[in-house]
Amino acid sequence: MAMWIQAQQLQGDALHQMQALYGQHFPIEVRHYLAQWIESQLWDSVELDNPAEETKAKRLLDNLVAELQKKAQVQGGEDGFLLKIKLGHYASQLKSTYDRCPLELVRCIKHILQSEQRLVQEATNASSGSGGQAMDTLSQRHQQINQAFEELRLATQETENELRKLQQSQEYFIIQYQENMRIQAQLSSLSSLPPTERTQRETTLQSKRATVEAWLAREASTLQKYRLDLAEQHQKTLGLLRKQQTVILDEELIQWKRRQQLAGNGGPNEGGLDVLQSWCEKLADLIWQNRQQIRRCEHLTQQLPLPGPMVELLSKLNADITDIISALVTSTFIIEKQPPQVLKTQTKFAATVRLLVGGKLNVHMNPPQVKAVIVSEQQAKALLKNESTHSESSGEILNNNCVMEYHQATGTLSAHFRNMSLKRIKRSDRRGAESVTEEKFTVLFESQFSIGGNELVFHVKTLSLPVVVIVHGSQDNNATATVLWDNAFAEPGRVPFIVPEKVLWPQLCEALDMKYKAEMHSGRGLSDDNLVFLAQKAFSSSSNNSEDYRNMTISWAQFNRESLPGRNFTFWQWFDGVVELMKKHLKPHWNDGAILGFVNKQQAQDMLMSKPNGTFLLRFSDSEIGGITIAWFFYVGERLVWNLLPYTTKDFSIRSLADRISDLNHLLYLYPDRPKDEVFAKYYTPPLSKAVDGYVKPQIKQVFWMSLLSLLHSGMLSIHEDALTLFSTDRLRCCPVRADGMLDPDGDFDLEDTMDVARHVEELLRHLHLETLTPAKPTGLQPGQVGHSGRSASHFVIQVSL
Template identity: 40%
Template structure:
């Protein structure tokens, strides 16, 4: 009822002529007023008014409307209104033979009302927003307004045609009446009637000619509006595909195709109405060149709309391994308009980048570059979702034919695509249409070891391709500012976190990819090449930047998501920055950073005491996914005694307490449970971490640790099983930074605990 409340406020401002056009005699304004709530609750736009199959549903709506009017009349205390409503309800039965005409009438009224409200709300000289490429993209309201305006123009053409028909009937009658009067004497007293008749005929002929001109003019205007509206639609479909591509790196993407489907269906209906009106114009005025051009333009728009309505709703994986199953779903936005009878079969095939490029030139690929099994599917309509889709559930690439590669190009840089083709017959169209669409670019591999490099190709393509590009052209270099946005989006998307990479993280990544350690340098405008991203290995390493970065993503996603989201992991930080922020912090202050030297590793950098009493920054050997699977990061941080404060100054036990593991309960078979404890080797020049199984008594408070050496030697436990026994790389062990010696007095409490421990050991 919200629409009627708004439109009723505008009624005093409308002319009588506008009101008569808005609410015709067949549907008086009284019906709109008394049944406003019920009318706005019905789904008038869902009807296909050209489908006789929907007549029963429309007839049920008519019966409900008549019953509601009679009920309103019965309860109305005003006798005049009661009689009027009863009269209206009886007249509504005229729709009984054509119930779909009722749907058309109500739908047109609602469209006109929405248009009037938008025009009333729009200030003078308001222009439509003009975003990229000068085309309106995503505003659903603007699209509805355009469609409503277009539909109203078609209604004006139909109204003009009906008016011409009435004028023609009146002319025929007047001319028939005037024939007996011709040849009468001018002195005849009936001569005046003859003059009146001739004047009347001349007036009708003038009106007829004016109305015919208006009809052709409206037809031309509607054609222009249809072309503009369809251009926006096709641009929006292309934008939807591009946004789908960009979603690979985590950018927002609304995958709902129903608004675009409704838009397609309405434009198809308008095209059909205009073709019908054009046929009637040609019948009334003859086939002239002007009408022939309009007919050709309509046919071209129809063909373009039918071809543009096939989209890949669910893309195949962009990295496909041969001999592996994968799926894809193709949707036809004009599915409800497909002629019934013969099933529509879609076929998929693999095409190369060159073949995809040639599709734009109208060249159909003939060479088969790959063997694809389960490559056909039937286009099926789902009534619940109102979608018409072909789902390829178990496709698999048996083998692939590679192209000749240039220079150092690898197989993981070669792009393919899936081409989907079918032949469709649209209701109301005589000949079938050959329709096709292609998937996003895919990289085909034969072994899992190629997946990382193949994904780099996909990421570069999805992050840096331009809309409406030639398949599948990408730049060789991009600004670091653009690269950093892509890395942060991909990180957040894969880890499924709301926390992205901050400017410190991104600056560290720039230092790494450019091999520049300057902490103050601005990298935003520096170009990053594909080779720097995933062709050239990092200095002193055996892996590329992307291989290292993807390893960090994988570790964070599988083991560190909660820590990262809460901001407990600093992440990416350069050497200079690390020393700057830790140099004045107390001993035991630490932060968590991703390893520079190991793929998928996280290390702990902390402030430690030197032999001469000064301080240095140590880095514990990185923990990998395998390490964290055996003992979580929270437990490891709890066990390591030399770290006390999370940067900047938070006690670690308070911050990480919720990540500590609760001691295991005793086993029912009598075995004592054990736990793994992380120990850092404090020998000079080393900073390694190991874990040791530690027996746990039935009362965990009295667990016993047995040292293998007296104080002064390595603090290891009995039966050590180190997980990270190797020495850390030099890049994780930064050169110690020495500062003035501090007083390092032993803690008396530590001495007492040691005496108690030795006493217990002697008793054993």
């Protein structure tokens, strides 16, 4: 409802644009009386290219019709009677129009709502002046384009008026010319008259002929000047058309394609295609009007040939206008929805191509067919250089032909490829260290159609963004790296598919941040500290100053070809593992600010050492792809920071992070000082309250074991001070007794950290001749409370006799 209220406040051209959205396909009265209901529906949840969504669309249609009928029934009074009839008629009309194609109704309403939102946003920015510099610049650019269109409209109208004047003048000239011919014929017939009468009439006719011929001479000169002036005006108009077309095709459309490419890396939705289409349609309309005017000029010239350069001028104008419209048509054959850039063989995929001027040029009157083929990088180069006249293929795509359909509600002409599948791929010879996941292909879409009654025939082609073909899911990670690098650093107008081998570190940071924010679906991306951590990892550096990395370059090899020092994975593989883990399991916690993540082990220790007992933080594992670990401070006789074995996707598919943290009672405060329940309690799994079908469902809980040393320090286990043992911070080593009764420090008896307490005690009894086992002094842990061992606390003193 709020959007409709704002839309009603639009003025001028914006109001006309809004009104133009409605018609027989969707009456504006329906929008008005069902505004609140329409804006409350989840139109965006319907995938227009998925036939399986038709049931959902049909339900929306039925609900819309029901709402209209309900609204009609409550109308009363004299005015209400007419409205009741009208709304009932609209309900029947919408039902009959969209009952067989409910997805078209959804497409129509989505288009209307998006257009209204854009118009309201533009009007708000223009009036408030507080939309930010970027929006101000956008509004100014759009205003300049619209002003240029107004100039072109006026220029075209002026040449149309001049052409009509020329036509009228020429028609009158022809009439006078015919009059002159009639006088000449009369003079020729005077020979049969008597001399006296012949002389009298001859004098009159010759005088009249002289007058007419003088007028014809003057008028011929005037007509020639009119023609030359009109040709000059057309030259100026064509110059303005070229300039406007350059702005729209070489700037606005290229920027849209760039935004579409960045969207592949997680950039904002490209948007603005409907605005581009409206501009291209205005161009097409103006170009076609001027072309028709030039052709009428040619017809007038042929009808009344006059000496002068008009034939050559008009021939040149005709060629120029044809070039302009050819450039417009071929450039506006675009890919609205790109195929997936990581393309797996034997897997269904979709794409949509659109002709932005198709509706305006009535191409849909004879719907063209579009064909899709996959080509290699070398074949793409040859196509762009016009070295190849026919489309060679590097593979076989099933269901690769589709007819373009005209959608009246949105005025778009497009072809939706819904069920394509790459059956096979033919790879080229690789260079050097290049892997199959670095080889780029592209999907070529091509079509042929005519306009103006077969007057002009066009063969149009467009290439998709580069795609990397894989045959197994294990290749997805490296293929994604190739795509991300290409999307981020490709230059407009490049030779397919050249990208720089090295880029500045801040450029890569921007790409990584864009990817990360998109996967997290929030504005919380990578902070400066996060980026410093990533730089340290990428460059194997220890500097904490972001300025030190600002002018450094990172190569493709450093990004995803060479393994990190001491690891068997690359920088990208590590980063992508983090993204996948966060996206699948930890997104809410990142958005809550609960995960620091990009912190190394030493940094975690420095941060925790000064904090209260039980303070912990979450950081990404350095040693494992897609792993996250808990680092926590726990005082056990000395100040120690512990690091839990990293969790991975497999672990979180068993038990969530929040529940795991809940299980560990010794974790008390999330760094720096937030009580853990305050942060994680809303994500805990509720406890089971009752049995189901007579069965109590078992519940998984997390425990872990600490070394015997930590138990000793914590007071949970005590050994008599006469016992001679050697300790280390992460492992207890007990020395076995030799035959002579002395301890053997070179013995190889080790107690592993993962050994449970019972085994520790059993081994000590066997090797150290333990005599008695007595309760220890209280440690502050009550029986049944989970300690570091993850078991109920049992307190022992082990008295040792050597």
